[in-house]
Amino acid sequence: MLEAIKIAKKGIGKTKTNPLVGAVVSSQGEIISKGFHEEYGQNHAEINALEKVAVKNTTLHVTLEPCSHHGKTPPCINQIISKNVKRVVIGTKDPNQKVNGEGIKKLKEAGVDVSVGCLEDQCKLLNYSYLTGILRGRASVTVKVATSIDGKVAAADGTSQWITSKKSREDGKSLRNEHDAIMVGSGTVIKDNPKLDRKSGIEEWKKILIDRREKVEKTSKIFKNGKVYLWGTGKEPSKGNIHQLNIKTLKELLEEVRKKNIQSVLCEGGKLAAELIKQNLADKIIVYMSPKIIGVKGIGFSPDNWTTLSESKKLSNVSIKTIGNNVRMEGYLTNVHRDN
Amino acid sequence: MLEAIKIAKKGIGKTKTNPLVGAVVSSQGEIISKGFHEEYGQNHAEINALEKVAVKNTTLHVTLEPCSHHGKTPPCINQIISKNVKRVVIGTKDPNQKVNGEGIKKLKEAGVDVSVGCLEDQCKLLNYSYLTGILRGRASVTVKVATSIDGKVAAADGTSQWITSKKSREDGKSLRNEHDAIMVGSGTVIKDNPKLDRKSGIEEWKKILIDRREKVEKTSKIFKNGKVYLWGTGKEPSKGNIHQLNIKTLKELLEEVRKKNIQSVLCEGGKLAAELIKQNLADKIIVYMSPKIIGVKGIGFSPDNWTTLSESKKLSNVSIKTIGNNVRMEGYLTNVHRDN
Numbered sequence: 001m002l003e004a005i006k007i008a009k010k011g012i013g014k015t016k017t018n019p020l021v022g023a024v025v026s027s028q029g030e031i032i033s034k035g036f037h038e039e040y041g042q043n044h045a046e047i048n049a050l051e052k053v054a055v056k057n058t059t060l061h062v063t064l065e066p067c068s069h070h071g072k073t074p075p076c077i078n079q080i081i082s083k084n085v086k087r088v089v090i091g092t093k094d095p096n097q098k099v100n101g102e103g104i105k106k107l108k109e110a111g112v113d114v115s116v117g118c119l120e121d122q123c124k125l126l127n128y129s130y131l132t133g134i135l136r137g138r139a140s141v142t143v144k145v146a147t148s149i150d151g152k153v154a155a156a157d158g159t160s161q162w163i164t165s166k167k168s169r170e171d172g173k174s175l176r177n178e179h180d181a182i183m184v185g186s187g188t189v190i191k192d193n194p195k196l197d198r199k200s201g202i203e204e205w206k207k208i209l210i211d212r213r214e215k216v217e218k219t220s221k222i223f224k225n226g227k228v229y230l231w232g233t234g235k236e237p238s239k240g241n242i243h244q245l246n247i248k249t250l251k252e253l254l255e256e257v258r259k260k261n262i263q264s265v266l267c268e269g270g271k272l273a274a275e276l277i278k279q280n281l282a283d284k285i286i287v288y289m290s291p292k293i294i295g296v297k298g299i300g301f302s303p304d305n306w307t308t309l310s311e312s313k314k315l316s317n318v319s320i321k322t323i324g325n326n327v328r329m330e331g332y333l334t335n336v337h338r339d340n
Numbered sequence: 341m342l343e344a345i346k347i348a349k350k351g352i353g354k355t356k357t358n359p360l361v362g363a364v365v366s367s368q369g370e371i372i373s374k375g376f377h378e379e380y381g382q383n384h385a386e387i388n389a390l391e392k393v394a395v396k397n398t399t400l401h402v403t404l405e406p407c408s409h410h411g412k413t414p415p416c417i418n419q420i421i422s423k424n425v426k427r428v429v430i431g432t433k434d435p436n437q438k439v440n441g442e443g444i445k446k447l448k449e450a451g452v453d454v455s456v457g458c459l460e461d462q463c464k465l466l467n468y469s470y471l472t473g474i475l476r477g478r479a480s481v482t483v484k485v486a487t488s489i490d491g492k493v494a495a496a497d498g499t500s501q502w503i504t505s506k507k508s509r510e511d512g513k514s515l516r517n518e519h520d521a522i523m524v525g526s527g528t529v530i531k532d533n534p535k536l537d538r539k540s541g542i543e544e545w546k547k548i549l550i551d552r553r554e555k556v557e558k559t560s561k562i563f564k565n566g567k568v569y570l571w572g573t574g575k576e577p578s579k580g581n582i583h584q585l586n587i588k589t590l591k592e593l594l595e596e597v598r599k600k601n602i603q604s605v606l607c608e609g610g611k612l613a614a615e616l617i618k619q620n621l622a623d624k625i626i627v628y629m630s631p632k633i634i635g636v637k638g639i640g641f642s643p644d645n646w647t648t649l650s651e652s653k654k655l656s657n658v659s660i661k662t663i664g665n666n667v668r669m670e671g672y673l674t675n676v677h678r679d680n
Binding site: 157331 | 487488489490491492494495496497499500501503614617625627629631632633634635636637638640641642643644645646647648649650651652653654655658660662665667669671673
């Protein structure tokens, strides 16, 4: 399964809005074939893995439940059954309503030995944006913050350039390539007038701006390229590359952009981060921490809804990296097991 | 010099109130002898290193300027000169008024080739408590904090047990063995009633309690053993293991305990930490960070004296360690080059 997870990642950025999936075929304990979902509309992982397999009674490890429906391609379970696979080990069920246990059921009915839940956490994290979309009907949110050791993202006067090191900032910028859109509040744009670009695919790059009083000048750099989804006053029509959102809450915003095939949103900015965490809409957090103390007057990213330690939000599946004298800590704030 | 620094550390805990010193003798590029200051009152590092050296024209690397005065032992420079050392490479000058350049001067007068400043930062950090004592006339302070990623040391209601993991807390406790005394405020004692013990030498262990209204009950665990220096109302006389301090400021407190051979103080507690940082009396900070978000109502360790990013306090000589899913970041807030 580890190998299946590893090869699934080769599809990063190409499978949308399908999930990343990897599959490994073994016979008598030896891996004899592998495959992954390479591109949206192309073969699923199981098909690629089984294509050239001639022997019978194999075991198939697959990160996500095989599909049982006709989509862009025929159902994977047909191929599994016709190739006489003896045992299928599934990482996690696919909650997509077109699958949702049907794949497992039909494989069992065909006499295949099926087990579910192998390295389940890892298989779920592989597709946490896809699963968030299916389970919650909204885009997933990664919050990125650059802080001092006392948890401040800016000093009292708003100065925040630069809290973290150049290398941390470069690492932070590279996150844009792993997300479908970037989201910021008006404060950030008015203060810093950032382009919010990314290296590749600038024209298809999507930006979400929350500016409910439309205080941001239309000549600001954020509007220069890409597509901008604006949560503004609602008085103006969509025009050029500015798409007006007609929504009332952050949750609705994330549901709305999900419908426009934005699966994952990267949020930059302390105040917005706090609000997303408070509303349980931040799924993942990446903190770049710099060895500085900004002081109590500084601006944090803390939400305001807890009063005792047991209420505090615990990150799960934490990973830590040092970047020179900075620390990068990454973890999940929601999970894709249940609605939390 | 790296080797000299390494062996100097073998004296940790035994040389007080002398500094840690390591010395390495080389001849034609090969190390032929080493020595370190093993115990207070015993031979200095240079003497130990040179003792068995029979060849002439050697090079001596020593982490601290050799002494030129009679103390518990004869001046080291006499031995260096009599052993015909050709070159002496010194890590850093000894600002102790009995040395303070005199050692260097006398070696040069005797025709020895002397250079100063090799790995100077590291040699200074080796003895930052000793140097703080000499240069500032006070005990050095290490501030230890256990925080969430949003920089909180407790939740709004004061709950703080346990923010960090068991392993982090064990690591944090081991710091007590590296300091001469522990310092806390009354709030911590009233809330948690901690023993503030350490593994070894409990009877000689010193505790400093700041309790200016003497709200802490004398039956509290802190008074059970060791010696307690109390900054209280000043109305009571010293009694038993409680030594009343007659001082008015935190700075005076640190000067006073330095006179009582306390070179290094470990401070635990957020509020006191903030005050020490604010008053520029915290020399070193060790932060244990846990992947939790406590929220804006939580209690931090931030001082309240800065408003813009350029004023923020930068840590120097930072080292980072991961402890499971916790991070330990250590760095210096003052330096021992100049009075800052």
